[in-house]
Amino acid sequence: MRPSVRLLTPEASSRQVSRLLYLCSTCRQQVSRPARSVVTLAQPFGRRHASSDSSSSSSATTPLTEKVRRKIWGTDNPPGLKDPYGGDGAISRALGGSTNENNLAESTGQQELETVTGEDPLAAAASSSGYVPAMTWEGLPTIGHLGRWSDLPPSQADAYSPFVAKKRLVKEGLVALAAHQAAVELALLRSLGKPLTAVCDVLEHDESIFKLIWECKIQPGAEGAWEGALVFPNEETEKALSFVFEQIGGVAEEDIPEATAAEAAEVDEAEMEFDDVEEESASATSSKPIPFFGYDNVQDEGFLALSLDDLATKFAFLKRFAQLSGHFFPDPTIHSITTVQQALEYVHSVNNPKPKKLAHQLAASAELQDLSNVKVFLTRRRAAHRDEELGRKKIIDAELRARGLME
Amino acid sequence: MKRLQLQQWSGSALSPRARPACGRLLYAGLRRQTTVSSTTTDAAPAADAGVATSRQLAQAPVLAASSQMSRRLLPSPPVEAARESAKLAALHARLYLPSRFPLETLARTLVHASADPNADFNNQSLATLGDDLLAYYATEHLLCTYPRLPLTVVFAAMYAYVGKKTLAAMAREWGVELAAAPGGEVDPGLLQFHRITPGTSLNTGPITGTTRPNDDRTSWRRGMTSRVVYDDHFGEPTMAPGATQQSTSNITPTVTAEEASATFVRAIMGAIYLHAGRPAAKRFFSQHFLSRHLNISELFNFSQPARDLSRLCAREGFESPVAKIISETGRKSRHPVFVVGIFSGKDKLGEGAGSSLLEARSRAAVAALKGWYLYSPLDVRVPSSMEEDGAAPWKPVYIDPGEVVV
Numbered sequence: 001m002r003p004s005v006r007l008l009t010p011e012a013s014s015r016q017v018s019r020l021l022y023l024c025s026t027c028r029q030q031v032s033r034p035a036r037s038v039v040t041l042a043q044p045f046g047r048r049h050a051s052s053d054s055s056s057s058s059s060a061t062t063p064l065t066e067k068v069r070r071k072i073w074g075t076d077n078p079p080g081l082k083d084p085y086g087g088d089g090a091i092s093r094a095l096g097g098s099t100n101e102n103n104l105a106e107s108t109g110q111q112e113l114e115t116v117t118g119e120d121p122l123a124a125a126a127s128s129s130g131y132v133p134a135m136t137w138e139g140l141p142t143i144g145h146l147g148r149w150s151d152l153p154p155s156q157a158d159a160y161s162p163f164v165a166k167k168r169l170v171k172e173g174l175v176a177l178a179a180h181q182a183a184v185e186l187a188l189l190r191s192l193g194k195p196l197t198a199v200c201d202v203l204e205h206d207e208s209i210f211k212l213i214w215e216c217k218i219q220p221g222a223e224g225a226w227e228g229a230l231v232f233p234n235e236e237t238e239k240a241l242s243f244v245f246e247q248i249g250g251v252a253e254e255d256i257p258e259a260t261a262a263e264a265a266e267v268d269e270a271e272m273e274f275d276d277v278e279e280e281s282a283s284a285t286s287s288k289p290i291p292f293f294g295y296d297n298v299q300d301e302g303f304l305a306l307s308l309d310d311l312a313t314k315f316a317f318l319k320r321f322a323q324l325s326g327h328f329f330p331d332p333t334i335h336s337i338t339t340v341q342q343a344l345e346y347v348h349s350v351n352n353p354k355p356k357k358l359a360h361q362l363a364a365s366a367e368l369q370d371l372s373n374v375k376v377f378l379t380r381r382r383a384a385h386r387d388e389e390l391g392r393k394k395i396i397d398a399e400l401r402a403r404g405l406m407e
Numbered sequence: 408m409k410r411l412q413l414q415q416w417s418g419s420a421l422s423p424r425a426r427p428a429c430g431r432l433l434y435a436g437l438r439r440q441t442t443v444s445s446t447t448t449d450a451a452p453a454a455d456a457g458v459a460t461s462r463q464l465a466q467a468p469v470l471a472a473s474s475q476m477s478r479r480l481l482p483s484p485p486v487e488a489a490r491e492s493a494k495l496a497a498l499h500a501r502l503y504l505p506s507r508f509p510l511e512t513l514a515r516t517l518v519h520a521s522a523d524p525n526a527d528f529n530n531q532s533l534a535t536l537g538d539d540l541l542a543y544y545a546t547e548h549l550l551c552t553y554p555r556l557p558l559t560v561v562f563a564a565m566y567a568y569v570g571k572k573t574l575a576a577m578a579r580e581w582g583v584e585l586a587a588a589p590g591g592e593v594d595p596g597l598l599q600f601h602r603i604t605p606g607t608s609l610n611t612g613p614i615t616g617t618t619r620p621n622d623d624r625t626s627w628r629r630g631m632t633s634r635v636v637y638d639d640h641f642g643e644p645t646m647a648p649g650a651t652q653q654s655t656s657n658i659t660p661t662v663t664a665e666e667a668s669a670t671f672v673r674a675i676m677g678a679i680y681l682h683a684g685r686p687a688a689k690r691f692f693s694q695h696f697l698s699r700h701l702n703i704s705e706l707f708n709f710s711q712p713a714r715d716l717s718r719l720c721a722r723e724g725f726e727s728p729v730a731k732i733i734s735e736t737g738r739k740s741r742h743p744v745f746v747v748g749i750f751s752g753k754d755k756l757g758e759g760a761g762s763s764l765l766e767a768r769s770r771a772a773v774a775a776l777k778g779w780y781l782y783s784p785l786d787v788r789v790p791s792s793m794e795e796d797g798a799a800p801w802k803p804v805y806i807d808p809g810e811v812v813v
Contacts, residue, residue, distance in 0.1 A: 373494075373500060375492075391599070394590060
């Protein structure tokens with residue numbers, strides 16, 4: 001029994017029990033329970049409202065908490081909620097309302113229950129719109145399993161395709177290619193006024209488009225400004241890339257309704273074919289994974305000076321760069337990066353981590369390698385090494401063998 | 408006679424490129440049969456041996472680098488180990504050796520002949536050259552600086568400058584550590600030699616097998632003048648080469664750490680002369696040997712100084728010396744002090760103080776003799792300074808008739 005409720009329960013008064021005998025609160029309550037009907041009049045806060053044989057009708061309808069509340073406020077109409085201590089909570093009320101509004105489409109069990117009872121008007125409305133209640137679980141969407149999950153066939157939800165590339169780029173030239181491509185794409189989207197992160201919808205361009213991107217140069221303005229940084233090799237490239245990137249970000253789909261239905265169908269078919277081609281090319285590239293179609297480095301390195309001070313640009317660039325390069329950027333690193341160069345340096349540091357052991361670090365340091373009077377050993381020098389170095393070990397070994405202590 | 412171009416020899420014969428490991432391994436199988444090579448007395452045979460090595464190496468097949476186990480079979484570390492040793496590089500830098508002095512040669516100077524009997528890989532030839540250089544530079548310095556020194560003092564001063572004990576102390580001060588036992592696996596930066604067996608008596612009685620005539624007459628007196636002719640620059644008998652060969656053919660030669668350290672220092676001197684040339688060798692000598700303070704006046708030991716002084720004055724035509732009391736105090740006390748001066752005519756030759764008249768006179772005579780023998784010209788030039796470019800014409804140095812013979 002909770003202490004707050006315990007205060008409300010009646011206890012046997014001191015008149016009912018012997019004065020010489022001490023009784024604890026629990027015992028007094030136990031004493032009072034069977035004698036409740038006897039001591040009803042003596043208890044000002046008895047649970048008269050719960051007893052069926054109560055004479056007062058008002059006390060029967062008014063709960064105890066309400067009475068206490070009225071007493072506290074000193075009036076029969078206390079301020080605040082109508083029933084602050086009873087009924088459902090605010091959360092359960094809110095939940096109950098939402099579940100009713102959602103028509104219980106997902107929770108089939110509850111739906112069945114309601115259809116059986118037939119009291120829900122919403123269910124009736126659903127049945128009027130051709131809704132057929134399920135009698136078995138066959139064909140219903142399922143969540144979870146009843147054991148032996150490994151026997152279940154793979155579903156569509158089981159397939160997982162990560163956002164970033166599965167394989168991280170290690171070579172410096174390929175990482176630079178990814179950064180250059182991301183920079184060119186973002187510069188294009190900026191010039192076209194598109195949402196910057198929309199470019200992430202396209203994981204890989206066609207080889208011809210990639211070649212056009214590769215030929216573009218970036219000459220950032222003062223302090224790495226992106227405005228006017230993109231330099232196209234010729235007009236055709238600019239037109240082609242503008243046409244391609246116009247279709248990125250859902251604008252192309254908006255254009256489709258303007259065309260006729262037949263054209264739309266053709267476009268759909270073309271897109272389907274294009275998708276097929278893409279899938280084929282994807283499968284072909286997966287069979288022989290040549291990233292960036294065999295290009296091994298960038299033409300110019302002007303993109304390194306691009307500024308990432310703008311948060312939206314930084315987010316879009318790092319998202320696209322992570323998608324292309326497969327390198328994840330942790331939050332502190334994202335916070336500290338201000339230029340494209342720093343992002344590349346981070347990837348370089350991830351690809352070439354410092355050795356964990358101090359000995360390896362020292363052995364790799366060029367400063368110590370230049371010192372001819374310093375020798376770094378990768379293992380601990382022990383007494384045996386010292387003996388070997390002094391020429392003492394062979395004498396010790398010979399003596400141990402002579403005494404039969406060593407084979 | 409045209410001077411030999413030793414630097415050209417050192418470049419072709421002793422550069423690290425000319426003596427890689429394959430030539431070394433070629434010798435590994437043959438070295439068991441080789442006897443101890445004869446002591447080379449100048450640089451030419453060593454250079455010839457180096458040239459021969461480089462010739463053989465051109466025909467030798469390139470063998471794989473020796474592993475740690477096969478290194479144990481070698482009597483001394485292979486040549487390529489010199490580049491790996493930190494101790495060797497540290498020693499090279501500590502001695503401030505010129506960059507023309509390769510680490511491989513420094514490693515070779517640390518291999519005593521008792522560790523590796525092959526003369527191509529031990530420091531014997533370098534030590535012989537270095538010993539001669541040290542003796543020459545020390546002798547010319549002593550004789551030109553103190554032309555009147557008695558022969559015994561010259562020998563003692565020579566021993567103090569370039570003697571065995573001094574060289575061993577220098578090697579210890581340079582931080583050269585000693586290997587416990589020689590071998591191919593040993594760090595090349597350690598001095599390698601076969602240690603003498605504990606308990607071996609070093610004083611084995613009268614020395615025989617020397618180059619002196621009538622060597623077997625042990626009771627005959629060895630005169631001081633004869634030492635100039637027969638003995639080495641310390642006045643000690645030199646061993647005949649045949650005697651050393653006989654002794655090494657039976658058992659493995661063993662040496663003391665002092666002897667091995669001294670050989671190492673001599674070899675360093677010879678190697679510097681070969682690789683860096685005469686000026687560098689002379690600079691090395693003046694920086695490491697002449698810079699050591701030696702109080703020559705303490706090397707004298709007169710038994711009868713007053714008699715020697717009177718003989719000296721008679722020989723030089725001075726008036727005979729007369730001792731006179733200059734001052735005295737406390738003649739009747741427990742600690743009297745007499746100050747006696749020795750006069751030759753009106754010139755005071757020396758002055759000494761003592762607790763008795765005889766002691767004071769003896770001290771005065773010693774002071775007078777030291778004043779005579781320790782005469783040093785103001786402008787000292789040694790003969791080797793004439794080898795420098797643009798040297799001034801040679802003026803003969805002062806030659807003294809010598810000490811008095813009583």
